[in-house]
Amino acid sequence: MKTEIKRILIVDDNPKDIELTIATLAENHLANDLVIAEDGEEALDYLYKRGKFANEDGFPVVILLDVKMPKMDGIKVLNTSAPMLNLSLFL
Amino acid sequence: MNKVLKCDKSIIANDAKVNHGEDLVIALEEELANAYEDKAERANELVVANKEKTNRAKELIIANKELAFQNSEKEKRVAELIIANKEKKKRADELIIANKELVFQNSEKDKHAKELIIANKELAFQNSEKEKRVAEFIIANEEKENRAGELIIANKERQEANEYLENLFNFANAPIIVWNNQYKITRFNKAFELLTGRIEEDVINKSLKILFPPATRESSMEIIKNTLEGKKMEVVEIKIVHIDGSVRTLQWNSANIMSSDGRTFVATIAQGHDISRRIIAENEIKKMNETLEQKVSERTEQLEAANKELEAFSYSVSHDLRAPLRHISGFVDLLNKNNSAQLDSEGLRFLNIITESVHEMGNLIDALLTFSRLSKTEMQRVKINSKSIVNRALKTFSDELTGRIVKINISDLPDAMGDENLINQVWVNLISNALKYSRNKEKAVIDIGGKVENGEVIFHIKDNGAGFDMKYADKLFGVFQRLHKASDFEGIGIGLANVNRIVMRHGGKCWADGEVGKGATFLFSVPNN
Numbered sequence: 001m002k003t004e005i006k007r008i009l010i011v012d013d014n015p016k017d018i019e020l021t022i023a024t025l026a027e028n029h030l031a032n033d034l035v036i037a038e039d040g041e042e043a044l045d046y047l048y049k050r051g052k053f054a055n056e057d058g059f060p061v062v063i064l065l066d067v068k069m070p071k072m073d074g075i076k077v078l079n080t081s082a083p084m085l086n087l088s089l090f091l
Numbered sequence: 092m093n094k095v096l097k098c099d100k101s102i103i104a105n106d107a108k109v110n111h112g113e114d115l116v117i118a119l120e121e122e123l124a125n126a127y128e129d130k131a132e133r134a135n136e137l138v139v140a141n142k143e144k145t146n147r148a149k150e151l152i153i154a155n156k157e158l159a160f161q162n163s164e165k166e167k168r169v170a171e172l173i174i175a176n177k178e179k180k181k182r183a184d185e186l187i188i189a190n191k192e193l194v195f196q197n198s199e200k201d202k203h204a205k206e207l208i209i210a211n212k213e214l215a216f217q218n219s220e221k222e223k224r225v226a227e228f229i230i231a232n233e234e235k236e237n238r239a240g241e242l243i244i245a246n247k248e249r250q251e252a253n254e255y256l257e258n259l260f261n262f263a264n265a266p267i268i269v270w271n272n273q274y275k276i277t278r279f280n281k282a283f284e285l286l287t288g289r290i291e292e293d294v295i296n297k298s299l300k301i302l303f304p305p306a307t308r309e310s311s312m313e314i315i316k317n318t319l320e321g322k323k324m325e326v327v328e329i330k331i332v333h334i335d336g337s338v339r340t341l342q343w344n345s346a347n348i349m350s351s352d353g354r355t356f357v358a359t360i361a362q363g364h365d366i367s368r369r370i371i372a373e374n375e376i377k378k379m380n381e382t383l384e385q386k387v388s389e390r391t392e393q394l395e396a397a398n399k400e401l402e403a404f405s406y407s408v409s410h411d412l413r414a415p416l417r418h419i420s421g422f423v424d425l426l427n428k429n430n431s432a433q434l435d436s437e438g439l440r441f442l443n444i445i446t447e448s449v450h451e452m453g454n455l456i457d458a459l460l461t462f463s464r465l466s467k468t469e470m471q472r473v474k475i476n477s478k479s480i481v482n483r484a485l486k487t488f489s490d491e492l493t494g495r496i497v498k499i500n501i502s503d504l505p506d507a508m509g510d511e512n513l514i515n516q517v518w519v520n521l522i523s524n525a526l527k528y529s530r531n532k533e534k535a536v537i538d539i540g541g542k543v544e545n546g547e548v549i550f551h552i553k554d555n556g557a558g559f560d561m562k563y564a565d566k567l568f569g570v571f572q573r574l575h576k577a578s579d580f581e582g583i584g585i586g587l588a589n590v591n592r593i594v595m596r597h598g599g600k601c602w603a604d605g606e607v608g609k610g611a612t613f614l615f616s617v618p619n620n
Contacts, residue, residue: 014414020421027428068410 007033009060011043013069040072047081105197112190119183266363272356274299288334304332339367412456420449458585465592470510477504484518491526502540507548507617513593520586521552521613529556547619553612559605567603
């Protein structure tokens with residue numbers, strides 16, 4: 001049975017959190033297609049395909065978004081990207 | 092007295108008159124009788140002479156005739172005498188009548204004399220009365236003399252008092268002034284001289300108006316005239332001008348002086364109290380108040396900012412302190428899962444301790460956050476039905492009660508004013524404690540009640556549990572203070588600190604009573620308004 005790989009975007013400024021998150025996802029076999037953004041701006045860059053993500057394509061089915069981050073927090077990221085996202089929001 | 096004497100004299104005179112009348116009558120009668128006897132003797136002699144004449148008839152016829160003639164002359168004379176006698180009788184009768192008249196007059200006088208005697212007695216009585224009165228007057232006079240002496244003393248005293256008043260008037264610190272019913276100044280004391288820069292001689296007999304600054308002159312006069320209509324002391328504020336042009340504000344008391352009939356107003360005495368400083372001070376206070384209000388609003392803004400900062404801080408604490416904890420527990424979990432094969436039993440035990448400590452730390456952070464939120468959350472005071480709130484709190488412990496024998500007695504629970512959510516937390520904490528510390532008793536007994544006292548409601552919850560040593564009573568309500576070993580009773584020592592903070596925010600207080608092994612009673616008060 002071939003499972004379609006779903007992309008997950010992890011947005012977190014703390015590498016330990018990222019590692020633990022990845023470990024948890026791996027444990028549940030969800031860590032096949034992960035994109036890491038280390039702050040809010042990077043998250044938006046990925047979503048809008050700009051900056052270091054300019055050459056990327058594809059879109060995540062799930063975004064794990066940390067709320068408290070330097071420069072741009074998670075709420076701001078949501079507010080800014082909401083118009084282009086068709087999301088179910090879990091907090 | 093004279094009247095009496097006069098009267099006696101008239102009585103005597105009257106008696107003399109009566110006696111004289113009687114004498115006259117007697118003399119007349121004697122005279123008449125003598126006349127009769129004389130005539131009878133002459134008649135006899137005539138008869139004898141007649142006989143001799145008869146004898147001498149012849150000789151004497153001529154003589155007889157002469158004698159007869161003489162006789163008839165004498166008879167004529169007798170007749171004349173009879174007539175005279177009759178006249179005299181008449182006169183005597185008249186005298187008798189006169190006498191009777193006199194007697195009547197006498198008796199009248201007698202009557203009058205009697206009346207006079209009565210009058211005399213009356214006068215004598217009146218006299219003695221008057222003498223009594225005189226004696227009384229003498230006594231009264233003596234009293235008056237005494238009184239006069241006293242008055243002289245009183246007068247001296249009054250003079251002294253006058254001097255005293257005069258000095259008081261002149262040298263009193265308060266400006267005092269007297270004006271007459273023409274509103275002209277009649278007295279002006281030293282303090283007033285100082286206040287106005289004028290001397291008494293210059294203002295006497297001048298109109299009051301000169302004392303007021305031109306701007307308020309007419310209105311001040313109006314105030315004074317109006318004040319005078321009411322006779323009572325009035326307090327009014329009137330401005331007084333100094334000759335250098337400076338103006339002071341004085342508060343005035345005035346009293347009208349009335350003439351002795353109490354109707355005519357003759358003068359007014361007024362005393363001023365310089366309140367210029369007070370007014371300046373009041374203005375300063377007003378300014379200071381304004382500044383203060385500004386400061387308060389600034390502070391409020393600062394406080395609000397600080398509050399927001401605190402909220403941010405709390406959030407920060409919950410997030411940032413939790414993150415490393417989360418990492419610790421996360422990596423310990425990974426260790427357990429991925430590397431437990433490489434660890435011996437000791438290593439695994441250490442990992443367990445780390446996990447427990449992380450859990451404990453998490454609880455402490457939660458507790459601290461709850462505690463700090465208690466002082467921040469806005470209170471909404473409502474009337475709380477204490478019975479229902481206690482029953483609600485008790486329901487949350489139904490799990491703890493299973494398998495235990497717990498008797499809960501609820502007596503009177505008066506309603507109280509407070510924030511329902513916060514007061515609920517108080518009850519939950521206190522009931523939780525009572526249940527926890529009595530869990531080693533075979534039969535736990537918990538009494539809950541309250542009473543209204545001095546405008547507040549005092550609630551209590553008593554258990555028969557482990558109790559505490561009263562010498563540590565002051566530590567009971569501190570943050571993270573514990574009086575029991577963690578191995579005996581779990582907990583982090585935040586419950587009573589929360590209770591205390593909530594009760595204090597309501598304006599009440601908490602206290603406790605206890606004895607080791609015999610249980611504890613926790614009490615808290617909530618103002619009833």
